[in-house]
Amino acid sequence: MEPGKRRTKDDTWKADDLRRQLWAVQSGGAKEEKKHREKQLRKESEADITDHKEHRDPDRDIQRHRDRAPDREARSSKENPRREGDRERYGERRKDSRDWEKERPREKHREQDAEKSRSKAKDREKEKERRLRREELRQATAHRDLLEWEAWPDRGEKKVRSVSKVRIEEKERRDEDPERGDEDRERRYRERKLQYGDSKENPLKYWLYKEGERRHRKKHREKNSTREKREKYSKEKNSLFSDKEGEERHREIRHKEGFHVDERHRSSAERKERSSKEEYRKREPESGEHRNQGAHLRRDGTGSQHAENLVRSNGKGKDSRRKHSREEGQVSGKSALRQNAEEAVEIEKEDTDLANAGVDEYPVTFEDDFEDYEDDFEVCDGDDDDSNRSDSKEKTEELPLARKREIQEIQKAINAENERIEELSSQQFQKQVWLENDKDPRADPNSSHSRAPVCGIFVDFATASRRQKSRTQALKQKSRSTKLLRLIDLDFSLTFSLLDLPPVNEYDMYIRNFGKKNTKQAYVQYNEDNVERDIQTEDIETREVWTQHPGEGAIVSGGSEERETSDATVVPKIDTPRLSNFLRKACQVIAILLEEDRLAAEPTCKLRTQDNTLSISDSASQLNTGLPFLQNRKVSCLHASQVQRQTVVSVHDLPGKGFAQPLDHRYILCVWDIWQPSGPQKVLICESKVTCCCFSPFKAFLLFAGTVHGSVVVWDLREDSRIHPYVKLSNCSWTFRMPTFSTDGILTSVNHQSPLQAVEPISTSVCRKQSFVLSPFSTEEGTSGLSFHIASLDESGVLNVWVVVELPKADIAGSISDLGLIPGGRIKLVHSAVIQLGGRLSHEDSEFWGTTQTLSIKFLPSDPSHFIVGTDVGLINHGTRQDLKVSPKSFKPQQCGLRAVKVNVIDFSPFGEPIFLAGCSDGSLRLHQMTSEWPLAQWDGSTRGHAITGLQWSPTRPAMFLVQDAASTVYIWDLLQSDLGPVATQPISPDRLVAMTVTGEPERPGGSFLALVLARSSGTVDVQYLKKQWAATQVEEIQWLRLFLQEAPTERGHGGCGHVTKAMCV
C-alpha cells in the first residue's frame, strides 16, 4: 500500500515521515502533551466556533479571497495549468494553508534531506509503487464518483504535466480507470497481495521501515509495526475501526500538531467556513466541539506535516478507506473487535478520550451530508495519517528527490494561492458564505471540485457531491413543493369504479358451460313444496278415465270430469216405447197387487157389514161408483169381456141431478177391473146414450158401443191419455176418453136410422178350438188381432157389419178422409155390409104384424157367418151374412102361432155346444138346438111370469146358466142338477137390480170363480162371487150335458109342444 500510494501525485509527499520527524523534534513528552492538547483543543475548538464567526472571520476571509481568486482565474482564463493543479491541490488543503505557509520551510528542509538520502532506491521503488498506485487509483476512481474523474480530467492532466511526466502517465491511466470500473475487484485483490507482499517481501520496504524505526522513538516503532499489520487487516476492517485507528493516529499526530495549534485552528476554521455548511455551524456545541477537535486534530496532523504528505495521504487514505468500506461487508464483526482489542492494547490510556471523541464524532458525521463530506475528508486524512505514518517510516527516506521537487512545486502553488486568496475582498467572501448558507449543495461541489484535484481526493468529493446533489435536489423539490402547494389545491378524487364485475350466478355459469347459444332453460322440474324457487313447472294435467269390457250399453268408457260424463250422457238411447210398455205393464201389475192386498185386508168385513153379500155368493165387493163423476148416475148396462174375464164395463146414464159440470150432458162408460174395485181403469165419455156395448174379441182393448142415435162408437183403450181431455176432480185427475172413432154423421146412407139394439163382434176366436176348420183366415185374423168385424143391429132390423181397421200410424193432426176418427187415433170402422132383417122377416113370417122388431142378435160362435136374431114375435130368426138359406129359418116356441112375445135375450153356450138359450118377455125360457126349429126344452113359469131381462150361461160350468127377471130376482139354473127349474133363486132387494152380467174364469189357478156383477138401481155396482158349487167346474159336465141334450128331443118328441108346456106347468 505504502509504496503504491507514493506513486501518484502524492508520491513525493512523505507527509507522515515528515510529520513524524517534525513531531519527534518539536514535541518532547508526547503523551502528556497529547492530553494537554486534547483539552486545549476542546477549549480551542469551542473558542474556534465562536472565533470563526467573530474574531477570525476577517483573516479567514482574506485567505479565502486569496484562494478563490486563483480558482476563478484558473477557471475563467485557464492560463496556468500548473498553477491550477497547484491550486487544486491547494484547495484541498486550503484549511491548512496557513500552517503550510509557516511550516513549509522546515518541512522542505527535512524532506530534501530525506530525499537525498533515499535518492538511490527511489527510482526502482517508484516503478513498483506506480503500479500499485495505479491500481489503487483505479479502485479509487471506480469507487468514487466517476463523474468527478470525468469532470476533472483536464485539470488532472494539467496537474500531472506540471508536476511530472510520471504523473502524467499515471493520470492517463487513471483516466482510463473509470472505464475499467468492472475490473476493480480483481485489482483490489491484486493490490492486497501486493501490499502484503510489499510489507514482507520488499526489501526496500523493510529497509525503509527499519530506517523509520530508527528515526522514530521506540514507542513509535512499536506502533508502526503493529500498524502495519493492522493496516493489512484494516483493509478488511469496518469504517468504525478505521476511524478509531485514525483517531489513534490523530493522537500521535496531535503531538506534532501541538506547535501549530493556533494556526491550525485558524485554517481549519477557515476551511470549514468556506465549505461552510449551515448545519455544521448550527450543530450542537458539544458535538461540534468533538468534531472540530477530531477534524482539527486530523487536519492539524496533516497540516503540521508537509502539504505533499497530506495530499498523498489523502489519496492513500481514500484508497484505503475505500477498501475498508468495500470490505466492511465482508469483514466479520469479530475480526474488527479483535483488531480493536489489539488496538486497545496498543493505545495508550490518554488516547481513550480522543477515541471516545472519535466515536462520538462518527455518528454525527453521517447525520449530515456536509459532515459526511467533511468526515470523509477527515477520516481519509486520518487513514492517511496511519498509512502515512507507516509509509513515512519507510518512505521518507525512500523518495527524497521526487518528493522534494513535488513538494516545492506544491508549496509554490500554495503560496500563490494564498496570495490570491488574500487578494480577494472580504466582502465577496462574506457574500459567498452567505450564499453558501442558502445554497449549500451548490457551493459544496464547487468547493470540492476546486479542492479535489489538488489533493487527489476528488473521488471522495464525488461521492459527497453526489450526495449533495441528491440532497440539493431533495431540498429543491422540497422548496418547490412548499411553494407550489401554496398555489394548488390537492383534493381527494371521487372513488373511481374501474371494474365492477358481479359474480356470475350458478345458473349463468351452468348455461355458459353447458348451454348452447340462443337457448334458454325455461323450467326445471321441481318439487311442489319448493314454491319459493323461482323456477317452477306447470301443474301436470291429470285425468281419470274408466272403461268397461265388454261394453254394456252405449257408454263403455268415461272420465271423472263433468265434461266426460256429459259426453257420455249424449250417448244413451232410451227405447221409449219399450220403457213405456214395461212401465204400463208393471204399473198394472203393481196396481192389481196393491188392490188385491187391499181387498184381502178388508173386503169381507166391508161387504158383510154392508150386508151386500148375497146368499148365493161367498163374498162380494162393490165397485167404487162413489166417484164424483159417477155420482147420481144409474147404470144402464153392464158388459163383461169374454177374453179378459175380469174386465167389466159399466154404462152410466146421465146424472139425475144437475151437476154443473161439462160432463153432465154426456154419458160415461167405466171400464173396471173387478179386482180393482176402487176405481175404474178407464173412463169413457160419449155424447149420446149408449144402448149396448162390447169388447173386441181377442183382446179387450177396443170397446164398441151403439147409441140410441144409431151410431157405432169405438174407444181404443190403448190410446195415450194425453190426447184426451182431462178433468181434475177432488184432487184427482181423470182422463175422459173421447171415442176414437164414431160413425155419427158419416156414412149416412148406410148408417142406422134407429136406436141400436146390439153390437156384436163377429169372431170365431172364442170357439176356435172347436171350429178352426171353418175359416182358414181365422187364425190369421186372430194373430193380427185387429182384423175382425163388428155387427151392429138397430131396432129396424138393419144389421150393419163393420170392419175394424187399425191405421198403421197415428196422425195427431187428424185425418181428412176419416172424419169420424179422433186426431191421433188409429182405429176406424169401415162399413162392410148391411143386412136388412126386418123386411124379410115380415114378408115371410109376420103377415099380420107388419114389421117385426129385432131385439137381439148373436153370432154362432162356431160359425160367425150364422147369426140368430131375437124378435118381438116370439120367433128367433136364423140367418147368415151371405144370405144363404139355413135349415131352420127360425126357431119357434112350443106354442104354435105368432104371439107378441119379445125374445129379450139369447145366449149361445160358451163351451161350443150348438145350443142357445132364449129368454122371453113373458117369462118363458127356451133351450134351442141349432138343428131344430123347436126348442129342446121350454120352461114357462120359472120366473112366475116376470119377464126375463137377463140370461147368461156360466163361463165356468157348461150346464149352468143364470137368469135375471124384471122382478129383480136372480135364478141359478143347473141343468144337470135339475132340468125343471132353477136350483137357486136370489131376489135382489131392496136396491133393485137394474142390470147383471156374469164373468168367471174356469182355469184360474187359484180356483175358478164365478162373479156376478149386479148393477143396482141406486147406481151402485156389486160383484158377487158365487159359491164354489156353482163356480167350480164339475167332472165331465159337458158329457152329462150332451147326454141331457140327447134325451131331451125324445122326451120332447113324445110330448110335443103341448106336452112340454104341460110338463112345464107341472
Next chain:
Amino acid sequence: MATSAGMSSAGPSFSGVDVLPETEKHSGDPENTYILRPIFQQRFRPSVIKDCIHTLLKAELAGTEYSAEETPQLTKRLSENIKDKLKEMGFDRYKMVVQVVIGEQRGEGVFMAARCFWDADTDNYTHDVFMNDSLFCVVAAFGCFYY
C-alpha cells in the same frame, strides 16, 4: 382467480425544473414562475386516451386465453405499450401511471376502485375494460400534471 398487474410509470421531463441555475443567479430573485396549468392542447383527455387504450387492448387481447404463466409478462408488456403510446400522444409535463390488471373469468365477482389525491383541475384518469370469455383486463391510466 388469478390476477397479475403490471405498473409502469413515465417520469415527466424534469428538464425545466432541473436546470435551476446557479445559486448565485437565483438567489437574487427567489420568485419562481411555475406552470400551474397544462396547455389546453396537451391536457389529459380521457376520451382520446380511452380510445387509444381500447384499440390497443383489442389488438393485443382479442382471442387471447388466460394463462397464469404468461399473464405477468403480458401485463407488463401491455402497460409499457400503453405508456409509450400515451407518451407519444404528447401530454407534456404529465406523469403517466398505467396500471394493467388481467384476471381470469371464472364467475367470481370483482370490484376494482381507485382513489386519487390530486389536483382535479389538471390531473385526470381514464380506464378501459376489455373482456372476453376467459379473461378480463382493466387498464387504468392516470395522468398527473407536473407543475
